[in-house]
Amino acid sequence: MSAGEHTAPSSDALAGVAGTRFNWEKHVNRLLQVIGLPLIGIAVFLMIWQMGAASIQTSLGQFPGPAQVWDQAGTLVQEHIREREKAGEFYERQEVRNAKKLEKNPDASIKWRDYTGKSTFFDQIFTSLYTVAVGFILASLIAIPVGIACGLNESFYRACNPIIQVFKPVSPLAWLPLVTMVVSAVYTSEDPLFDKSFLNSAFTVALCCLWPTLINTTVGVSSVDKDLVNVSRVMALPTLTHIRRIVLPSAIPMIFTGLRLSLATGWMVLIAAEMLAQNPGLGKFIWDEFQNGSSNSLGRIMVAVVVIGLTGFALDKLMLILQKRVSWDKHATLR
Amino acid sequence: MQENYLDISGVGIEFPTDEAPFRALQDINLKISRGEFISLIGHSGCGKSTLLNIVAGLENATEGGVILEGKEVDEPGPDRAVVFQHHALMPWLTVYENVELAVRQVFKGKKNRAEMREWIEHNLRLVHMEHAVGKLPAEISGGMKQRVGIARCLAMQPKVLLMDEPFGALDALTRAHLQDSLMDIQAEVGNTVIMITHDVDEAVLLSDRIVMMTNGPAATIGEVLKIELERPRDRLALAEDAGFNHHRQQVLNFLYAKQKNPETLKQEAALGVAQESPALATPRATENKLSSEQAA
């Protein structure tokens, strides 16, 4: 470079130096954008929250700031661990007791009881997830086939359309009383496989998960490339093969858009349904805490709020991963 | 050659529209022999695709009908395979699977697995695509996609192969390659073919007869030109051939002198000019009949 210092440096060398430095900068910039900006956003939010919380006095004491909420999260985890220990001890005692009984008298009738402690926060999360999964799958099993039929057959679509349009905007909570009454009237087995309250929540969720999937599937199926449909007609593919090999692959993106919308609404509705109907789950947890009205309640509710948000986010990501799995177009950008 | 292998008789079609129904085709009569290569040529929008779709069974004629080997055509089927302008390959299936989908359907119960495999590979070899069996359509070029589309149709062993501007979306060089391939395949397989094209050279090079359509609405067959050139035909030799150029001239004459593009007609009417290019106005010696409306 010494010779070139006085004259203009060769453009190659310039590009080389600038190239490496620029790349490095780009890397840092990207890192900053992907991790830095979200972190800044969160930090600002926490600060506003802290300041806002300090100035709100409720009848249950001061509104919890991030720190209190963090404490409560820890408490909830500990409570869960304690309950599990208790359960473990209970089963141990039971086993010892039964073993002794059998020792004395091998024919003695022994009883195995389930531990019936109170359900912890984490049990409630699990219940909610289970309920939303059942409702969502139930709805999808109905909505996807009906959507395919609507998309393939104009007449069927015209017949279904008014019903879809009328029921789509109904808040699922309006269904809740009806669902409750119908479930208790119809589901009267001696040894029920499911709790009634579980069925109530699941059906309510299903009722609101139906529509986005149904509508998006219909649109996806009816907008299959006309050429491809003609190819299928020329090959004289039977209807089922046609659906499997041509309709489904091309409608997959739309179907998944519908499924993700459904799952998101289902998750929102579930919490409300649990609160209203006293069905077990995160909604009930919030309601119980609210009724308890201890000084920790608001913090515990706030933990639930955050967990609900994170879970909803995780569910959506899960669907995205699933979509990537089943989609034929591995290069499509999904968001 | 069997006359009347494919008989298009009195075909007309009307599309319902918001105002008066739109009559696209009227009184189309054409008899095609087995193994014949027919080109359909005419200005854009005259109804070539519609006619092809009627033969394919994808569209239903309002009057008249199509009879193939003594049986009336009333629905689409693999005996009338269609090559579409834009390949129409399933983007989620590989080259092999695209052909397989057709073969499985057509030879269900007639060929076993190994035979099907052999047949699929044979057809891909015919179009020189055996090297790309595992690729997705997005991973091959436009010309290659069109080759696969042709292989898929050949694999159905159709009685009639219908092609709607099969090379229209390709560059000139690729098009020439595919035309040569098609002639080779035609020499080997001897399919009956109806091909729509906008390319006069292509029509003359490939066809036994060129069917020229009048402008719509109510389009019909204007003239039918028999191409009597020896096969195999070689594009380089033919470029200098008097017969070839004569035929070419006849088609051009029909298209640009007798059936002026409706757009240019409008322009000329606006400008008040109506002269004919003298080069194109040479009288033709053909065995063709003019439709009544043509003569008028």
Ligand SMILES: Nc1ncnc2c1ncn2[C@@H]1O[C@H](COP(=O)(O)OP(=O)(O)OP(=O)(O)O)[C@@H](O)[C@H]1O
């Ligand atoms: N489904 C339909 N409804 C109403 N009109 C139609 C329909 N299909 C075709 N047409 C009309 O029929 C005429 C012929 O159309 P067609 O597609 O057959 O033309 P074409 O000769 O294939 O043209 P191009 O060379 O541009 O492909 C056009 O005027 C078109 O507007």
Ligand SMILES: [Mg+2]
């Ligand atoms: Mg066309």
